[in-house]
Every structure is written in C-alpha cells, then in structure tokens.
Amino acid sequence: MDQQSIICTVCPMGCQIHVAGEADVIQSVTGHTCPRGEAYARAEFIHPVRTLTTTVRIMNAAEPLLAVRTEKPVPKTKLFECMEVIQGAVFHAPVKTHQVLIEDLAGTGVNLIACTDSTHCICPAVSLNEPCKP
Template sequence: MTRKNIICTVCPMGCNITVKADGSEIISIEGNECKRGEIYARDEFTCPTRTLTSSVLVTNAKEPLLPVRTEKPVPKAKFGECMEIIKATTVHAPIKIHQVIIHDLAGTGVNLIATCSRDV
C-alpha cells in the first residue's frame, strides 16, 4: 500500500489530504474538509494537471517575447516535453491575444495560445 500527501489548492484552507492506494487503486482519501478536496486529491493522485505558462520568441514586435499558456491544464509529467517545443518556437507579429501558437502541444491534445497581443 502507498500513501501520498497532497495539499489541496482549491481554496485558501489548504487541507493536508492523505491518499492511500494499492497500486493505482485508491483505498481512502482523508483530511479534506469538503467534497472539492476529495475530487482534487483524486485528480492529483491519478494524473496531476496544470496550466503551463511560458513565453516564445516573437519577431517584428517592440518586445522580444510573447507570453503564452496552454488553453487547458496539461499533465505535469508532460511539462519537460512541452517546454522543449516552446523554447524552439519563434512567431512573427502581429499576434492577437488568444491566437493559437502551437496546435496539440506535445501530443497533449491541448493548444498553446498567446496571452497578449503583439502589434508590429
């Protein structure tokens, strides 16, 4: 049996939740003060996901960088692979906020989008 301690980030309460599991099968979830904590802990145990934010190079604009994020959370385990692709990317202004910069980032099925506009 394995135990995993998870700090809930759903609200500022920050419950310390313990997930007990047999392999990938969850046996118990304890320490959460609300239902949302249980869902969070379950997701964190099985496949933790995060919105990845970074920047890509942009040419033809006043500033050298364009801030970007994944449109939806992506698995944490994919961060390294995602960053490799992001670092190798250069785009050309003009760029509109929320424009797709990379389709299906690193096979996650999630697009990378611009989080601000860059005029020429």
C-alpha cells in the first residue's frame, strides 16, 4: 500500500494530510481539518495537477517577456513536456489578455494563454533582451 504525505494548499491552515491507498483506490485520509482538504488530498493522490505559469519571449513589444499560464491545470507528469514546448516558442506583439497562444499544449488538451496585454512597439530594438524605447 502506498502512503503519501500532502500539505494542503486549499486554505491558509496548511494541514499535513496523510493518504494511504493503491493506484485509484484510497484506503484512508487523515490529518485534514475540513472536507475541502480531504477532497484536495484525494485528488492529489490519484491525479495530481498544476496550473503552469511562466514567461515567453515576445518580439516587437515594450517588454521582452510576456507572462503566460495554462487555462486549466495540467497533469503534473506533463509539466516538463509543456515547458519544452513553451521554451521554444516566440510570439509577436500585440497580444491581448486571455488570448490563446498555444492550443492543446503538449497534447494535454489545455491551452496556454496570455496573462496580460502586450502592445506593439515600433522602435529599433537591438535584441529580444532589451525593452523597446519609444
């Protein structure tokens, strides 16, 4: 039987929850102080997911990087694969908040979206690492 200790992130209490079970069958959940913590621990034990947040390179913009995130959580096992896809991507301004930048990121069925607007900047920027100086 697998045993896993999980720190709950649902509320500020940060309960240390202990889950015991095998594969998709959970035998016991202890250490939680609320029903939300138990539900979180069960989901984390069976199918852990994370919302991926990072930055991507963006050309012709006032800033060289754009904050992005996944629309929904992706399986924890796919995070590195998602980052490999994102790492090679370069986008062009303008970009709007919540605009889909990559559909079906790494075959997860989840889209990568922009967290903020990035306006087009017309200037002789020297490189991607330098902000545009209008």
